[in-house]
Amino acid sequence: xxxxxxxxxxxxxxxxxxxxxxxxxxxxxxxxxxxxxxxxxxxxxxxxxxxxxxxxxxxxxxxxxxxxxxxxxxxxxxxxxxxxxxxxxxxxxxxxxxxxxxxxxxxxxxxxxxxxxxxxxxxxxxxxxxxxxxxxxxxxxxxxxxxxxxxxxxxxxxxxxxxxxxxxxxxxxxxxxxxxxxxxxxxxxxxxxxxxxxxxxxxxxxxxxxxxxxxxxxxxxxxxxxxxxxxxxxxxxxxxxxxxxxxxxxxxxxxxxxxxxxxxxxxxxxxxxxxxxxxxxxxxxxxxxxxxxxxxxxxxxxxxxxxxxxxxxxxxxxxxxxxxxxxxxxxxxxxxxxxxxxxxxxxxxxxxxxxxxxxxxxxxxxxxxxx
Amino acid sequence: xxxxxxxxxxxxxxxxxxxxxxxxxxxxxxxxxxxxxxxxxxxxxxxxxxxxxxxxxxxxxxxxxxxxxxxxxxxxxxxxxxxxxxxxxxxxxxxxxxxxxxxxxxxxxxxxxxxxxxxxxxxxxxxxxxxxxxxxxxxxxxxxxxxxxxxxxxxxxxxxxxxxxxxxxxxxxxxxxxxxxxxxxxxxxxxxxxxxxxxxxxxxxxxxxxxxxxxxxxxxxxxxxxxxxxxxxxxxxxxxxxxxxxxxxxxxxxxxxxxxxxxxxxxxxxxxxxxxxxxxxxxxxxxxxxxxxxxxxxxxxxxxxxxxxxxxxxxxxxxxxxxxxxxxxxxxxxxxxxxxxxxxxxxxxxxxxxxxxxxxxxxxxxxxxxx
DNA sequence: TTGTAGGCGTTATCAC
DNA sequence: GTGATAACGCCTACAA
Numbered sequence: 001x002x003x004x005x006x007x008x009x010x011x012x013x014x015x016x017x018x019x020x021x022x023x024x025x026x027x028x029x030x031x032x033x034x035x036x037x038x039x040x041x042x043x044x045x046x047x048x049x050x051x052x053x054x055x056x057x058x059x060x061x062x063x064x065x066x067x068x069x070x071x072x073x074x075x076x077x078x079x080x081x082x083x084x085x086x087x088x089x090x091x092x093x094x095x096x097x098x099x100x101x102x103x104x105x106x107x108x109x110x111x112x113x114x115x116x117x118x119x120x121x122x123x124x125x126x127x128x129x130x131x132x133x134x135x136x137x138x139x140x141x142x143x144x145x146x147x148x149x150x151x152x153x154x155x156x157x158x159x160x161x162x163x164x165x166x167x168x169x170x171x172x173x174x175x176x177x178x179x180x181x182x183x184x185x186x187x188x189x190x191x192x193x194x195x196x197x198x199x200x201x202x203x204x205x206x207x208x209x210x211x212x213x214x215x216x217x218x219x220x221x222x223x224x225x226x227x228x229x230x231x232x233x234x235x236x237x238x239x240x241x242x243x244x245x246x247x248x249x250x251x252x253x254x255x256x257x258x259x260x261x262x263x264x265x266x267x268x269x270x271x272x273x274x275x276x277x278x279x280x281x282x283x284x285x286x287x288x289x290x291x292x293x294x295x296x297x298x299x300x301x302x303x304x305x306x307x308x309x310x311x312x313x314x315x316x317x318x319x320x321x322x323x324x325x326x327x328x329x330x331x332x333x334x335x336x337x338x339x340x341x342x343x344x345x346x347x348x349x350x351x352x353x354x355x356x357x358x359x360x361x362x363x364x365x366x367x368x369x370x371x
Numbered sequence: 372x373x374x375x376x377x378x379x380x381x382x383x384x385x386x387x388x389x390x391x392x393x394x395x396x397x398x399x400x401x402x403x404x405x406x407x408x409x410x411x412x413x414x415x416x417x418x419x420x421x422x423x424x425x426x427x428x429x430x431x432x433x434x435x436x437x438x439x440x441x442x443x444x445x446x447x448x449x450x451x452x453x454x455x456x457x458x459x460x461x462x463x464x465x466x467x468x469x470x471x472x473x474x475x476x477x478x479x480x481x482x483x484x485x486x487x488x489x490x491x492x493x494x495x496x497x498x499x500x501x502x503x504x505x506x507x508x509x510x511x512x513x514x515x516x517x518x519x520x521x522x523x524x525x526x527x528x529x530x531x532x533x534x535x536x537x538x539x540x541x542x543x544x545x546x547x548x549x550x551x552x553x554x555x556x557x558x559x560x561x562x563x564x565x566x567x568x569x570x571x572x573x574x575x576x577x578x579x580x581x582x583x584x585x586x587x588x589x590x591x592x593x594x595x596x597x598x599x600x601x602x603x604x605x606x607x608x609x610x611x612x613x614x615x616x617x618x619x620x621x622x623x624x625x626x627x628x629x630x631x632x633x634x635x636x637x638x639x640x641x642x643x644x645x646x647x648x649x650x651x652x653x654x655x656x657x658x659x660x661x662x663x664x665x666x667x668x669x670x671x672x673x674x675x676x677x678x679x680x681x682x683x684x685x686x687x688x689x690x691x692x693x694x695x696x697x698x699x700x701x702x703x704x705x706x707x708x709x710x711x712x713x714x715x716x717x718x719x720x721x722x723x724x725x726x727x728x729x730x731x732x733x734x735x736x737x738x739x740x741x742x
Numbered sequence: 743t744t745g746t747a748g749g750c751g752t753t754a755t756c757a758c
Numbered sequence: 759g760t761g762a763t764a765a766c767g768c769c770t771a772c773a774a
Contacts, residue, residue, distance in 0.1 A: 009521065011751055022761045027753055034754085035759055052518050057493040058433045059751035062766050067429065069472070069493070077461065083454035090448065090475045099489060101440070102473045104461045118470060122428040122440070147423050150380065272672070279676045301643070302673035305650045382767055393745045398769060405770085406743055430767035433750050 010053045019047040030055070061123065069099045070328060071119035073129040074156075075107045075198075075212075080271065080300055081317055082130065085156065088321025089128060096329050098125070107198040109134035113144040126152035126328040131160045133199065133212040152331035156324045158213040159340065166337040168324045172214050172297070175313045175345040176221025176267065177228065179295040182311070182349060183265040184229045188293060188356050192237030192256055192263035193222045196249050196273040203241035203252035215269060218297060222267055237263050241273070249276035257284055257292065264356035265293035271300035274310060294352040308351035316343045381424045390418040401426070432494065440470045441699060442490035444500040445527075446478045446569075446583075451642065452669055452688055453501065456527065459692025460499060467700050469496070478569040480505035484515040497523035497699040502531045504570065504583040523702035527695045529584040530711065537708040539695045543585050543668070546684045546716040547592025547638065548599065550666045553682070553720060554636040555600045559664060559727050563608030563627055563634035564593045567620050567644040574612035574623035586640060589668060593638055608634050612644070620647035628655055628663065635727035636664035642671035645681060665723040679722035687714045 016026035021044060028034045029044035030053075061067040072089050074082045090100050101124060103115035109132045119127060127148070145153070155167035183191055197215055199208035207219070223233055236259075241252035253276055256262060268274040274296035278288065286292050289308040296303065299314035323341055331337055387397035392415060399405045400415035401424075418424075432438040443460050445453045461471050472495060474486035480503045490498060498519070516524070526538035554562050568586055570579035578590070594604055607630075612623040624647055627633060639645040645667035649659065657663050660679040667674065670685035694712055702708055 012753095013751075023752085024754080024762075025760055028760085031753075037759060040759080054488070054492050054518060056433075056751050057489075058429050058438065059766090060753080062427075062429045062433060062750095062768095063752045063754090065766075067493075076458070077448075078451075078455045078458045080449075080451065080454070083451070083457075084449045086454075086457075086473070087447070087449045087475055090473060091477075094474070099472050099474070099493065101470050102457070102461060103465070103470070104458055106462075117425070118428075121425050122470065147425065275672060275676045282676075282678055300673075301646060302671075302677070305646045305653075306673070306677050307653055383769095384767075394768085395746075395770075396744055399744090402769080408743060411743080427767050430750090431769080433752095433766095434768045434770090436750080 009056075010051045011056065012053065015044065015048045015051060015053050018051060019044045066125050066332075067123045068097060069101055069122070069124050070325070071101045071103070071115070071122075071124040071127045073103045073105060073112055073115045073119070073127065075105050075130050075132055077102070077104045081157075081298055081315065084317040085130075085321040088318040089325055092322045092325040096325065098325075098329070105132050107132045116144050116148060120148040120151055124151065125332045126154070128154050128156050128324050128328055130156045131158050131212075133158070133197075133210045133215075134160075152328055152337075154324045154328045154331070154337075156320065160213070166327050166331065166339075166341070168320050168327065168341045168343070169214065170315045170320060170343045170345050172217040172313075172315075172345065173221040173224070175297070175347060176218045177225040178347050179267050179313060180222060180225025180229065182295060182347065182353060183267075183293060184225075184231070186265075186293065186353055186355055188265040189229075189231055190237075190263045190356070191226065191231065191265045191267070192234070192239070193219065193267040193269070194249065194252050194256070194273050194277065195219060195238075195240045195269040196243040196276075197240060197269075198243055200240045200242045200248070201245065203239050203248050203255070205235050205239055207238075208240055218267075218269055234263075241276075243272065249273050250280050253277045253280040254284070257281070257286060263292075265353070266295075268294065268296040271296055271298040271303065271312075274298075274300075274303070274312075278306070278310075289352050289354040290357060293354055293356070295347075299348060304350065310352040311350045312348050314346040314348055316345065319343055380427075381422045382427065383424070386415065386419045386422060386424050389422060390415045437496050437703075438494045439468055440472055440493070440495050441696070442472045442474070442486070442493075442495040442498045444474045444476060444483055444486045444490070444498065446476050446501050446503055448473070448475045451671055452528075452686065455688040456501075456692040459689040460696055463693045463696040467696065469696075469700070476503050478503045487515050487519055491519040491522055495522065496703045497525070499525050499527050499695045499699055501527050502529050502583075504529070504568075504581045504586075505531075523699055523708075525695045525699045525702070525708075527691065531584070537698050537702065537711070539691050539698065539712045539714070540585065541686045541691060541714045541716050543684075543686075543716065544588040544592040544595070546668070546718060547589045548596040549718050550638050550684060551593060551596025551600065553666060553718065553724060554638075554664060555596075555602070557636075557664065557724055557726055559636040560600075560602055561608075561634045561727070562597065562602065562636045562638070563605070563610070564590065564638040564640070565620065565623050565627070565644050565648065566590060566609075566611045566640040567614040567647075568611060568640075569614055571611045571613045571619070572616065574610050574619050574626070576606050576610055578609075579611055589638075589640055605634075612647075614643065620644050621651050624648045624651040625655070628652070628657060634663075636724070637666075639665065639667040642667055642669040642674065642683075645669075645671075645674070645683075649677070649681075660723050660725040661728060664725055664727070666718075670719060675721065681723040682721045683719050685717045685719055687716065690714055 016023045028036045029041040105111040112132045153165050159167045199210045239252040242248040295311045297313045299312040303310040303312050387394045399407045400412040476482040483503045524536050530538045570581040610623040613619040666682045668684045670683040674681040674683050
């Protein structure tokens, strides 16, 4: 039944016995508190060393009421942005004396709820959550978070309307406005956007009810940017594609770009969507920078390496992760939650943005190649 | 001093009291074992629900002797390969009832040692480690692993000569041989390789003493592949570049490729090195697929999207992560460690491999452009 | 069917 | 300066 026989683990009792002192003294010697004769202390420590004593973190955590562990719940660790965020969180946490329990929800609220509950049971000292974009009044989620209301919580990358708790995001609204301005300043008036999200299936021009706050900000900022230049979004030029289905984003790009009457510039929601656009441009034999200008959110490693290099909104990932941990640890220390923390993005202008060649896209032009 | 006053947490004692039963009965009701009157059970459960009772995982773990948590120690979470591996590990672990503590070592053995020790203190039920390529007889590491010898351990992606424990890797040696064969079959005889690692500084043609087993296999396989075709590695065509320093890989590529007498084909150790080669080719105005053929390890998302698409050795990341967890959980269940598990890579031939244009690289050719 | 009681390993308070 | 003892929250053998 129980094949899991392990080697015996050395406890503080064993150390005490071997050093011929009481548990209390052994504990004092090891933890270095209280009054203790130096000779005794050293002897106990030597014995502990020799026996290979390792304190039991569980017992210690139970006794202390803190586990020195925080929980990180992200929507997709494999996404480069979250992978980097995770790295920053782990490294800052380690620096501050915490370990990190990590869970991947695949953008699923049920999984998020489960993770939050389980982590709370494991008595993490605090939680950093990238909330899955659920219905804003999801009862399960509310219940989950209410249950762990005593656990410090910091939202990362996205906010949720119904949670008035600390959050760390970046100013995606403003960056989207700026991205549009950049395109407009090069003479573009025919500007589209493709969003990749987990709510749609295939692609559609109808805005999903459920969007992460970062995505929503980018889309709203895009619209606002157009408005400020006296432009407006054409219905077919604002497309929402499924990030779940491998080719949905390419299909969206293809549908938009193979029209005779197509946009001369595009904003994409993240680097994966940009990659899809690049792929489709190859297929349609559109040259990026001349036939189509492109600005993407998320400065992935490849954007600067391909020809032409892609202009991108670089987000301060590492700082965001670090800020989240510092805020969390402050809360663990008893400080009340900060107001939302918003860091600045950096719009890097590369050669994927050029002057529009209007002739190519007029109805009488000779483009419109099928894939 | 102690600002960390939290809301009181409901324990099983509170539930018992509120339901007017003993702790034992409450426990039975909640865990659903032993003989208990259904009415009592339901009443206790209702009370627990109402009070928002959540079991204390620490206490449970201490009592049970298992924490339902595994530790994952990787060298760099931000690296796409390990990010995907982490995702697979987390998802498989979750499926099997475990949570994952994660640590990032940045390829540093000291950090690895610390993580292993701390995770052992937190009483993880098992460890999955991507070992940092340390000196094979590092005493600190040996001591660390000896101390946690009672904890099931699975090495991921790399083996260590001095550890005879379970491991999950992929057949990189064979794939390197295959990659060379592919190039040779297209007529290449002038073949180089660039390795990116954490031991070198700048770049060098001297093989570092310290290499991860995966990297070592790729390099050895490269040499073997040449040998099998009656070729041999030219000293200046097998370069080791620092992955720590941002431009070391580009410098290595530039040095190799701007020679008059340069290779017509290149194998790269991972997708980051490949990206550097692509960048350098742009600078030197070498066309990939015609002026230079390229095969890389690790099939990153962008390899198929750029022109020409890059041939790559795709590694079965997800399966590797899953296999590691399954092996670990089996060991936790008491099964002895398996012999090394080696999964198969998949060499995807794309258009970055072409026929060599020998004229361009002969001493009398008119190439050799400076950056 | 239910209650009593002991112990998991640690730390800290209180006596001696 | 040191030792006995209680407590953290849970589970379960045993007694009733």
